[in-house]
Amino acid sequence: MKEHYLFGSLDGTFLSHTGSETSETRKLKKQSAGLSQRAKEKEEIILKKLLSKDEYEIDEFCSGMDQVCFVIMDRVRNVTGRILAFRRLKRKGPQGVLTLSETRLQPPSPLTWKNFNSKTWKVRKDTARLVYARVMIAGSFMSGALQFNTTKKQDVLIIGLGGGVINNYLTTMKNQKLNVTVVEIDPVMKKIAEKWFDFQESPLHRIIIDDGVHFAYSRHYPSCYFMEHAGRDKMLFCSAKKKNSWLDNRDELYNRYIAVDDALGFQLTLRDQCSSYPLD
CATH class of the missing domain: 1.20.5 (Single alpha-helices involved in coiled-coils or other helix-helix interfaces)
Known part of the structure; x- marks a missing residue:
């Protein structure tokens, strides 16, 4: 029944x-x-309206030091059914426009006329969009300057802020306790990072307005090696550890690079590091 x-x-x-x-x-x-x-x-x-332009200028700042101007641009993409949004910091100059930083935004769901303005969307600090930024982050662990997967407090000094993507990423890493100091010579960069890249000062995260040379000049780094990525991005990594140069410790450094890249999902070892990143 x-x-x-x-x-x-x-x-x-x-x-x-x-x-x-x-x-x-x-x-x-x-x-x-x-x-x-x-x-x-x-x-x-x-969504059709958001996709109608390649990118949107949302703000502009000009430096009081050299009158160079910076623009903040938002762009939305439909990637195989996934709605992805990004924010770029670009520098204007006589040579053209140079992209300094790019971060990911989180579009709200569902999209409405009340929330469609990307200016209000959340910054995804857990993503480093530009390849050079991913190489810099992975390189800090590969070089042995930082230990991976440890809650031991470790100090990080970054010379130059940009939009603050690298320092934002480092301060949101799981299973890491990184004490990050960024030294930036131009005060306008801090204003940009605070307004558009969600920089938030904390006991473990700060920006100091000063000449970075004053912080680095007196330090001695016995192990340095030069990395060139894709013929465009050139980076110098220095470590305070002795006999830790590429010639002295190549195999260990390379294996560490592969392990960190895999753990962070940066896809740096793939031929195409951009089309499928980020994964979520």
């Missing part, structure tokens, strides 16, 4: 049972489906 259960409000204004579907229930389902369809259509219209 099929069981039926009756439930309803105390005043008797709504009664139903699990054994059959009332006309009121069918009506509510139809209305819900209609609302969902309209919301989907509205979201498609909003």
Whole structure:
């Protein structure tokens, strides 16, 4: 025998049972489906608007030191059905526009006319979009300057801020306790990082406005090696450890590089490091 259960409000204004579907229930389902369809259509219209331009300029800052100007640009992409959004910091100059930093944004879901403005979207600090930034992060662990997967407090000094993508990433890494100091000579860069790249000062994260040479000049690094990536990005890694240069310790450094790249999902060892990054 099929069981039926009756439930309803105390005043008797709504009664139903699990054994059959009332006309009121069918009506509510139809209305819900209609609302969902309209919301989907509205979201498609909003997305089409966001994709209509390659990128949008959302702000501009000019340095009081040398009058060089910087623009902040947002762009939205539909990548195989995934809606990805990014924010770029670009430097204007006589040689053209140079991209200094790029971070990922988190689009809200669902998209509405109230939340479609990318200026308000959350910055994803767990992503380093530009390849050079990923190489810099991986290189700090590969060189042995930082230990991977340890909660021991470790000091990091970064000369030059940009948008603050690298320091933001380091301070949000799981299973790491990194005490990050960024030295930046131009005060306008700190304003940009605070307003558009969600820099937040903390006991383990700070920006000092000064000449980075003053911080690094007196330090002695016996082990240095030069890395060139894709013929464009050139980086010098220095370690305070002795006999830790590429010539002295090549195999260990390379194996460490592969392990860190795999653990962070940076895809630096792949032929194409950009099209499928980030993974989520």
